[in-house]
Amino acid sequence: xxxxxxxxxxxxxxxxxxxxxxxxxxxxxxxxxxxxxxxxxxxxxxxxxxxxxxxxxxxxxxxxxxxxxxxxxxxxxxxxxxxxxxxxxxxxxxxxxxxxxxxxxxxxxxxxxxxxxxxxxxxxxxxxxxxxxxxxxxxxxxxxxxxxxxxxxxxxxxxxxxxxxxxxxxxxxxxxxxxxxxxxxxxxxxxxxxxxxxxxxxxxxxxxxxxxxxxxxxxxxxxxxxxxxxxxxxxxxxxxxxxxxxxxxxxxxxxxxxxxxxxxxxxxxxxxxxxxxxxxxxxxxxxxxxxxxxxxxxxxxxxxxxxxxxxxxxxxxxxxxxxxxxxxxxxxxxxxxxxxxxxxxxxxxxxxxxxxxxxxxxxxxxxxxxxxxxxxxxxxxxxxxxxxxxxxxxxxxxxxxxxxxxxxxxxxxxxxxxxxxxxxxxxxxxxxxxxx
Amino acid sequence: xxxxxxxxxxxxxxxxxxxxxxxxxxxxxxxxxxxxxxxxxxxxxxxxxxxxxxxxxxxxxxxxxxxxxxxxxxxxxxxxxxxxxxxxxxxxxxxxxxxxxxxxxxxxxxxxxxxxxxxxxxxxxxxxxxxxxxxxxxxxxxxxxxxxxxxxxxxxxxxxxxxxxxxxxxxxxxxxxxxxxxxxxxxxxxxxxxxxxxxxxxxxxxxxxxxxxxxxxxxxxxxxxxxxxxxxxxxxxxxxxxxxxxxxxxxxxxxxxxxxxxxxxxxxxxxxxxxxxxxxxxxxxxxxxxxxxxxxxxxxxxxxxxxxxxxxxxxxxxxxxxxxxxxxxxxxxxxxxxxxxxxxxxxxxxxxxxxxxxxxxxxxxxxxxxxxxxxxxxxxxxxxxxxxxxxxxxxxxxxxxxxxxxxxxxxxxxxxxxxxxxxxxxxxxxxxxxxx
Numbered sequence: 001x002x003x004x005x006x007x008x009x010x011x012x013x014x015x016x017x018x019x020x021x022x023x024x025x026x027x028x029x030x031x032x033x034x035x036x037x038x039x040x041x042x043x044x045x046x047x048x049x050x051x052x053x054x055x056x057x058x059x060x061x062x063x064x065x066x067x068x069x070x071x072x073x074x075x076x077x078x079x080x081x082x083x084x085x086x087x088x089x090x091x092x093x094x095x096x097x098x099x100x101x102x103x104x105x106x107x108x109x110x111x112x113x114x115x116x117x118x119x120x121x122x123x124x125x126x127x128x129x130x131x132x133x134x135x136x137x138x139x140x141x142x143x144x145x146x147x148x149x150x151x152x153x154x155x156x157x158x159x160x161x162x163x164x165x166x167x168x169x170x171x172x173x174x175x176x177x178x179x180x181x182x183x184x185x186x187x188x189x190x191x192x193x194x195x196x197x198x199x200x201x202x203x204x205x206x207x208x209x210x211x212x213x214x215x216x217x218x219x220x221x222x223x224x225x226x227x228x229x230x231x232x233x234x235x236x237x238x239x240x241x242x243x244x245x246x247x248x249x250x251x252x253x254x255x256x257x258x259x260x261x262x263x264x265x266x267x268x269x270x271x272x273x274x275x276x277x278x279x280x281x282x283x284x285x286x287x288x289x290x291x292x293x294x295x296x297x298x299x300x301x302x303x304x305x306x307x308x309x310x311x312x313x314x315x316x317x318x319x320x321x322x323x324x325x326x327x328x329x330x331x332x333x334x335x336x337x338x339x340x341x342x343x344x345x346x347x348x349x350x351x352x353x354x355x356x357x358x359x360x361x362x363x364x365x366x367x368x369x370x371x372x373x374x375x376x377x378x379x380x381x382x383x384x385x386x387x388x389x390x391x392x393x394x395x396x397x398x399x400x401x402x403x404x405x406x407x408x409x410x411x412x413x414x415x416x417x418x419x420x421x422x423x424x425x426x427x428x429x430x431x432x433x434x435x436x
Numbered sequence: 437x438x439x440x441x442x443x444x445x446x447x448x449x450x451x452x453x454x455x456x457x458x459x460x461x462x463x464x465x466x467x468x469x470x471x472x473x474x475x476x477x478x479x480x481x482x483x484x485x486x487x488x489x490x491x492x493x494x495x496x497x498x499x500x501x502x503x504x505x506x507x508x509x510x511x512x513x514x515x516x517x518x519x520x521x522x523x524x525x526x527x528x529x530x531x532x533x534x535x536x537x538x539x540x541x542x543x544x545x546x547x548x549x550x551x552x553x554x555x556x557x558x559x560x561x562x563x564x565x566x567x568x569x570x571x572x573x574x575x576x577x578x579x580x581x582x583x584x585x586x587x588x589x590x591x592x593x594x595x596x597x598x599x600x601x602x603x604x605x606x607x608x609x610x611x612x613x614x615x616x617x618x619x620x621x622x623x624x625x626x627x628x629x630x631x632x633x634x635x636x637x638x639x640x641x642x643x644x645x646x647x648x649x650x651x652x653x654x655x656x657x658x659x660x661x662x663x664x665x666x667x668x669x670x671x672x673x674x675x676x677x678x679x680x681x682x683x684x685x686x687x688x689x690x691x692x693x694x695x696x697x698x699x700x701x702x703x704x705x706x707x708x709x710x711x712x713x714x715x716x717x718x719x720x721x722x723x724x725x726x727x728x729x730x731x732x733x734x735x736x737x738x739x740x741x742x743x744x745x746x747x748x749x750x751x752x753x754x755x756x757x758x759x760x761x762x763x764x765x766x767x768x769x770x771x772x773x774x775x776x777x778x779x780x781x782x783x784x785x786x787x788x789x790x791x792x793x794x795x796x797x798x799x800x801x802x803x804x805x806x807x808x809x810x811x812x813x814x815x816x817x818x819x820x821x822x823x824x825x826x827x828x829x830x831x832x833x834x835x836x837x838x839x840x841x842x843x844x845x846x847x848x849x850x851x852x853x854x855x856x857x858x859x860x861x862x863x864x865x866x867x868x869x870x871x872x
Contacts, residue, residue, distance in 0.1 A: 151814075
């Protein structure tokens with residue numbers, strides 16, 4: 001059913017359920033807290049910003065949650081997504097390692113983000129919501145939600161981190177094309193945005209600030225709910241279609257990975273590709289214990305240098321408190337090109353897995369990441385997103401380590417998005433204008 | 437093996453041979469002529485710009501030509517490409533028609549162009565060529581050849597039509613990312629470019645001028661050959677993987693198309709999707725005779741208003757004379773956004789098929805094309821390339837005609853590329869700044 005460098009699933013093999021790692025964690029996760037009372041937050045307290053169906057999903061400990069038909073009908077446009085063996089890259093590196101990559105860049109928006117955007121738009125539509133507000137970094141998420149909202153006839157308002165809005169203008173155009181409204185954040189559109197601008201008119205913005213603006217927009221507009229592209233449990237849950245598919249595809253390839261790699265910003269694509277493997281480890285299934293490696297930018301290293309403590313998900317301190325690795329909710333990340341990874345904290349599920357030794361973490365500076373990205377693009381064809389290129393860099397290092405040891409090693413990474421709208425960043429790298 | 441709106445072939449089902457329509461034409465095609473002698477051009481006279489293996493392929497009348505393994509190994513990255521049924525678009529149009537589309541935008545370069553770029557790079561490599569020169573309009577072709585050359589370790593030099601170089605800057609960045617060198621044409625890099633600039637310093641360029649520059653570059657640089665992204669018989673041949681796959685996929689869908697639609701500039705994507713169907717018609721196979729419809733911009737209407745006569749393929753009159761529909765080799769097309777369709781003539785094979793009534797043609801102005809493109813993007817997700825959107829516009833018109841008649845009609849069109857690097861054109865349309 002395949003040649004030896006491409007492993008395709010049939011439509012029938014697309015997962016029918018999302019996998020919920022909360023069911024397999026030995027230690028239960030700590031609940032989010034009400035920042036006022038410091039008590040576990042009640043479902044109804046979250047209803048100001050989320051519909052009840054997603055709030056219930058957020059707290060679920062069911063191992064498998066069925067994917068609604070209406071969601072699957074749209075996911076079929078790009079799912080099951082292909083798994084490739086990077087034979088040309090292996091040859092270039094002259095490594096005994098086998099390198100596989102799952103490709104999520106074939107969705108209409110160019111990344112894994114539509115996997116959850118479609119689900120969230122669906123659940124909000126079911127709840128009668130007419131308008132969604134959200135934040136976005138590089139714009140992969142904002143574009144994905146604009147597309148999903150268009151498909152479910154919901155208005156979509158997006159606060160995009162200003163530095164990304166400026167350096168990646170095509171993603172804003174893409175949001176317009178799908179009918180979305182985009183504001184550069186910090187914006188004049190919210191009280192919080194105006195306050196940030198008053199303090200620093202040149203503030204490049206951050207995901208934490210954009211989240212604050214989107215939440216303020218939500219609570220000040222009747223009929224509006226808030227939607228998040230990463231971090232939350234239900235978002236990580238929706239991405240597990242990726243990892244479930246890779247388990248079937250690696251079986252087709254007749255190999256088991258030694259290591260599964262994903263980049264991390266908020267954590268959803270890493271959760272998506274790795275949690276089904278982590279769950280397999282936790283349940284003692286499979287032939288060997290699979291290492292799972294989260295890769296972050298060294299300029300925004302929440303896992304590798306952050307503290308594990310309760311913190312806010314946004315800068316204005318309007319979200320519930322969540323137990324997670326954090327650099328502090330007021331951390332302002334440098335303006336790197338991997339805008340999707342500029343987040344001060346890490347998804348509570350990924351943080352929990354890291355705290356309990358179920359996953360590993362590494363960090364890289366951006367010039368080394370772009371060097372890996374160019375190597376990949378020239379060997380394999382596909383131009384990767386700067387975010388995803390963090391995973392490529394780690395995969396190359398794993399392959400070179402295997403060469404050093406003279407041993408085979410099976411490496412699987414998630415190529416979470418393509419870089420077609422990030423080309424100015426490549427130009428900056430190629431012309432020597434990129435800094436760490 | 438599919439749900440009811442996506443029809444995937446397995447890797448095993450990818451065509452092993454290209455289909456050559458010259459074997460099935462009842463009337464033989466007229467040969468290209470030496471412009472000096474007006475005699476049929478000899479193979480050795482073309483060797484200054486093409487390697488002999490491609491020259492032989494250009495003149496072949498074998499029905500099936502085997503695809504080399506080295507080419508197939510790379511095509512597998514995006515082939516077989518998916519076929520979709522556009523159920524959401526059908527619903528929006530409230531039509532009894534069934535609309536199917538083949539999606540070629542999933543290749544690393546975002547269009548069908550790599551199908552022939554990889555083959556041409558391979559054959560040139562076999563012939564010992566170290567450097568290729570080419571032209572490109574919107575940049576889909578230039579990017580594709582840069583990628584293919586990188587994979588076969590060949591230097592790639594691209595003359596991009598200046599208006600596209602300016603309005604679609606990301607495609608140039610993509611060529612750089614894959615190691616290509618790009619000049620805006622008319623350029624100072626060739627004698628012909630300098631002559632054009634002397635006459636009109638503001639000349640927006642055209643494919644005809646860019647071809648002239650690429651050919652001049654070729655003949656003035658030892659070890660260099662010329663590569664073309666459309667028009668030639670061997671290019672149309674390489675694209676027939678598209679149509680062959682759609683024949684299998686329509687069988688999977690349990691339907692036979694009434695009409696097969698593709699946009700035309702030079703003609704290669706239309707040839708690719710339609711010739712296997714035309715061949716089936718000519719051989720009397722299949723249940724019904726399938727209409728094949730070529731769609732061109734009304735601002736560059738070579739089929740619908742051009743003359744059928746011998747003409748040059750370029751502006752400087754350096755190519756052999758070819759019998760084709762032409763607006764005249766010095767025709768300067770308006771600066772529409774579908775830069776890939778700004779060519780003064782039509783592929784000799786497509787012209788021959790049109791002259792003999794084997795295919796139909798229609799033309800549309802660009803604002804109507806963008807309206808169709810936005811409708812499609814909002815219903816189906818994928819943002820189409822402006823070129824491909826000509827096929828969408830015609831498909832929508834066919835679907836509305838079916839509605840008018842109250843009859844079912846099965847429509848198949850080729851979505852030859854995505855529009856991720858054409859987003860400024862969408863912005864111009866949405867903000868009311870697009871003109872016909």
